[in-house]
Amino acid sequence: MVGDQPKDIEVQIKDLIVKHISNPNSIILAVTAANTDMATSEALKVAREVDPDGRRTLAVVTKLDLMDAGTDAMDVLMGRVIPVKLGLIGVVNRSQLDINNKKTVADAIRDEYAFLQKKYPSLANRNGTKYLARTLNRLLMHHIRDCLPELKTRINVLAAQYQSLLSSYGEPVEDQSSTLLQLITKFAAEYCHTIEGTAKYIETTELCGGARICYIFHETFGRTLESVDPLGGLTTIDVLTAIRNATGPRPALFVPEVSFELLVKRQVKRLEDPSLRCVELVHEEMQRIIQHCSNYSTQELLRFPKLHDAIVEVVTSLLRKRLPVTNEMVHNLVAIELAYINTKHPDFADACGLMNNNIEEQRRNRMRELPSSVPREKVTEHTQLFHCAFDLLNCYKDCFFTAPSEDFYILQQRYKPYAAGGGPQGDQDGGTGNWRGMLKKGDEGMGGDRSMLQTSNPASPQRGHAVNLLDVPVPVSRKLSSREQRDCEVIERLIKSYFLIVRKNIQDSVPKAVMHFLVNHVKDSLQSELVGQLYKAGLLDDLLTESEDMAQRRNEAADMLKGLNTISHVCSMNHKQLMNMYLWNGRSDTNSLQMVGN
Template sequence: MTVPVGDQPPDIEVQVRDMILSYISSPSCLILAVIAANTDMATSEALKLAWDVDPEGRRTLVVITKLDLMDAGTDAMDVLMGRVIPMKLGIIGVVNQSQHDINTRKNISDSLQDEQSFLQKKYPCLANQNGTRFLAKTLNRLLMHHIRDCLPELKTHVNVLTAQYQSVLQSCGQPVQDQNATLLQIITKFATEYCSTIEGTAKNIETSELCGGARMCYIFHETFGRTLESIDPLAGLTMLDILTAIRNATGPLPALFVPEVSFELLVKRQIKRLEEPSLCCVELVHEELQRIIQHSFLPEPKTDELCPFQELLRFPKLHEAIMEVVTSVLRKRLPITNEMVHNLVAIELAYINTKHPDFVDMTLVSASISSNKLKKRGQCQVELLHQGFEMGKGHKFSQCRSERTRKELRGGGIEDHGEDKEYGLGLRSRGRGWNDKRLKLSQREQRYCEVIRRLIQSYFLIVRKNIQDSVPKTVMHFLVNYAKDHLQSELVGQLYKTELLDGLLTESEDMAQQRNEAASMLKTLQKANQTISEIREIQLW
């Protein structure tokens, strides 16, 4: 059919061709190509379509109709013998009922008898291999053998489709019979899977990225731990800041000892810097707890157990309600956890424990610095004596070393050069009350500044270690463990209410339609499987 007739669409030819190809393109399909004997077979559309999908002719049977309507002096002997169209399944000629036979309601038996008489008269050597009766037997035989050959593959295909639709039906769930039991079951499954993801005992463990408890462990010991370790105990603390604190703590009198007030003031300033990364640690864990809600839990590969999130997709309103409850629980615990972390830093600031067993003794630090100074002076004196012995007794003391060395040996103050430069003593006044001249420190002030620096570093490391250990414990107790312990009770308390059941367990239309389609397809596949089993028991001829 190439020309649309009546109300047929303009693309009727394309539609018919596509429909035919959708069937005959399957390798498990037998093709029956029907051709009129009084037409040119070289232009047959049926043969062209058959050759497109079956070029070797392994599954195509040709039927030649209207043998009785051929022109006088012609016959279909060459075609029926396979000399014109070679087909492995064969070529069978038939004589159809005429329109007159149909109008007069000619008996089928009479029509078959007349067909056999025509074949015996026109094609006597081929009469037994043509005709409607022979065509029916041949089609039945070919179909049965073809089914037998394709049976293993068909059986496998049906089983695969059955498993797929069973999985679809399982994911859709059964229609709700008991709303109370269904709601409690979903809440329990969700809470269990949520806690299992945190504990690392979930049925389906993620392999592409860290999630749940594993990510929290990474946050505690990698992100948070490395951030604290990267903080320099003395960062942002200049020698000028230390000297200012020392002189402010001594008032109008020169300092005879290292003032503890200056140490406490400066070390608290450094400890305060630990609060921000600690609060960031809390926020990162809170984000991970929130992200677990969005995490798609998958059923265990070896079971057909329905995962909670698939059921939540079935009930979208319940899904939204559960997300809101969990988010609310986490949101309420966040400021409590932040406050506790803030208190941890405040506790460290409240009391500077200089008697801590790991804290460097101030006396030892001072003695160590003094010892280094004395050792340096002793080396200078030995060097001077050595130089005097080479140069002779007449060599004058003023010629042995520079003026700076003589001042050092005589106990004089060290001016702003040499080792003093590393402390940045050339800083000018910036509203601190210093004059505009280059700042000069006495030996005592240099020693005091170094003592303060070492004490700050020592105590800061102690506090940092405490914070690094206490913050993860605080987050686990006030946020993570609280969510685990109270999640299910919160969900039940807020959602398990009679007036909410109908709304929460309203199933989406798409899910209901999908369940009906899957159930219908499963019935069809079960019938197909039964038919295949029956065919295998039939003895083929």
């Protein structure tokens, strides 16, 4: 440390030098004294750190006239000691005595040339200050020619970046009313364009705006509805219970329609939750569009954080007000389907027709299986009635017997021939000439069986005897009779067929309702809502208040852009113009040499 210099002056100087010579576009001028050891030269050491191959280094050897007697710098000047690619030049500068005596530069160059001719005659033309100036002129011109295209490209890119940055900061606000209306209009337009898919900035990493709404309608909502099982949560016992509850105290010969309507409403009601979830997903996406427009489409809103927050609040409030209206409409769509079960729907009528054809085909198959001894006219007259009686018998055995017993099998065998289409002898009717005689004959034959039922011990259900139903809990699951199973299958098929019709209607009508009551309504009323809420004289000063550092960043960007434009103009000159501006023009004065060094 010398005088008032800081303690780390050496480190500061080295850092400053390294900062400049580390630039790959710079030429390194490594100056070292001839009367010192070249191996320990600090200038050459620093140059090797950033330019190990010596491609950008030009070595200058000074104080050739101060070397010890009997020594010379021939090996150094021949390039045998210092490996550099741009060359090595020796010079003789003015001494301090010469400067004190006011020796001119021209005289110093003349004396230098005389010294070189005397000491190094073979190398005199390739050394000296004048040769150094010409060499630097040539190197710098070639270097500029090589680096200029890349420099132009970098400058243009930086200028474009700063121009865009300055545009995002905007000009200082002069007309507050016009600026506020312009920002509101642009935000509303960008919001609508994002929904319609015509926005300037389109996301490439994820679905956004209208595309995501479309995905919600046709992928998320559609697949969710398709995953709803028409008979989900509905067991066969539930169907059978509904059928029996719909008949009341009277056993029914046909499946009651009320049971179908009750069960199908229960299944259709399950479509309401997915529909409301669809509305919620669209509402969330409409909320996300606000942030998308703020970040990408209208960056000048970042200048005015209070205006940005106010716009977000207005749009959020508008979406919040439309959400209950849309939910109510979706709820009504499901309620409409529940209000009237249209069994005359063409698709449902076709399904019923196919089912009736299937039942009729099963009946024909049973008739084909009748014994050939049974007359067909008897079958035509009595088959359906005896089928009904036999089915009722199968149904009652589940009510009056805890398990199949001998009593049941006796009754079943006695009525089985009639259930097949005739009497025990095929065409006999028990002496009455009609089916009532057969039933009467059957009743007389059951006298012993009824007495058996009345005298059975209710405490012995495991032996197959009848018990009091009031003392036995209703079974949760059991094997269904053929008629019960057939009735349940009919109801389940009808429920499934009608459920698919309603699901198709809901899948079509819910997206339409969401678009009308939520999406389109927000698009149409967004700008008027923003203007009505924000375009007020008392709010102008507050809403258009810039952030604290915005003005400073704008000024910095403007200064940088101005400097880049100046550099770009300089780079557009030809090589000769650049040389005339920055290079030594042949005058041997200190200012020219200083310009060359810079």
